[in-house]
Amino acid sequence: MADGTSIPIGVMAPGRSAARRGSMRRFAQRRSTVGFLLCLPLILLIAGFVIYPAFYAIYLSMLNKKMTTFVGLSNFTFLLKRHTFQLVIFQSCLFAITSVILKALIGFILAHLMHNIPGKTQRIWRGLLLVPWVIPLAMSTLTWWWMFDPSYSAFNWILNQFGIASVPWLGVGWIARFCTITVNVWFGTPFFMIMYLAALKSVPEQLYEAAAIDGAGALQKLFFVTLPMMRNIIAITVLFSLIVTFADFDIVRILTSGGPQDMTHVFATYAFQVGIQSGDIPLGASVSLFMFPILAFAAFFVLRGVTQRTKEIAT
Numbered sequence: 001m002a003d004g005t006s007i008p009i010g011v012m013a014p015g016r017s018a019a020r021r022g023s024m025r026r027f028a029q030r031r032s033t034v035g036f037l038l039c040l041p042l043i044l045l046i047a048g049f050v051i052y053p054a055f056y057a058i059y060l061s062m063l064n065k066k067m068t069t070f071v072g073l074s075n076f077t078f079l080l081k082r083h084t085f086q087l088v089i090f091q092s093c094l095f096a097i098t099s100v101i102l103k104a105l106i107g108f109i110l111a112h113l114m115h116n117i118p119g120k121t122q123r124i125w126r127g128l129l130l131v132p133w134v135i136p137l138a139m140s141t142l143t144w145w146w147m148f149d150p151s152y153s154a155f156n157w158i159l160n161q162f163g164i165a166s167v168p169w170l171g172v173g174w175i176a177r178f179c180t181i182t183v184n185v186w187f188g189t190p191f192f193m194i195m196y197l198a199a200l201k202s203v204p205e206q207l208y209e210a211a212a213i214d215g216a217g218a219l220q221k222l223f224f225v226t227l228p229m230m231r232n233i234i235a236i237t238v239l240f241s242l243i244v245t246f247a248d249f250d251i252v253r254i255l256t257s258g259g260p261q262d263m264t265h266v267f268a269t270y271a272f273q274v275g276i277q278s279g280d281i282p283l284g285a286s287v288s289l290f291m292f293p294i295l296a297f298a299a300f301f302v303l304r305g306v307t308q309r310t311k312e313i314a315t
Helices: 009-029 031-060 074-081 083-115 119-129 137-148 154-161 173-201 205-213 218-246 250-255 267-277 281-289 291-314
Strands: none
Touching: 031 281, 074 083, 074 281, 083 119, 083 173, 083 218, 083 267, 119 173, 137 154, 137 173, 137 250, 173 218, 173 250, 205 218, 218 291, 250 267, 267 281, 281 291
């Protein structure tokens, strides 16, 4: 100090430690800190089971078949030149987009029908319609496979009763594609139904009453009240289903194993065939990574639209 005296270290240390403890206490009491600590186990799980495998798959995709030499993007260029893989890209897009559109439409219709059923009866029907989504997909797909089986097909038995010849459900390319899409729609529609039903219940009744006073009919209420209020839920549900459907493995693997003549392969089943069954793990990793740019493109536009609509509502 100016007068030559000095403050003992033992006097300043308790004050500094007390201030440090106070700042640590305030930091620990922040909502952001508490939220981060609560989310930390989930963050670690995502890092261990999603982020690390994703980066490891990128690393594998740049190796040769023996995984001894770095080959860069050679695996990707090799795949793009193969007619089979070009067919896989087309089939994956056809399978995912068609399935999601049908699930969204049917789920929307079912949600409106359920919304108009009163009380206890609605709960009963809602539980029954959720059964396809609750049953394990592999088990329900095996049941569908039995119904499509050429020798013991229940569908062919019904057709034969009316004098119609049996249909090779899983033996013809386009028919097999139709079968895989049908099973996916059957499994995924209840998810859309329950999400849309929850969104419908959140739409204020006052909006419908005001629209009715203005002379709006059923279609006008649908397009100018219901759909605008449900746009964000519809967009997020479609995006989630698109991601899950693109990565679908069980349905195609159990029903057709990619046949006939590789006409029903999707990214997941073709990656399994190339990477596991054929022993070319780097090439299989390359196949699986082709889904990423497609899904990233879809997620960017869907989430941007959701964000813009949220900002408009907030302002």
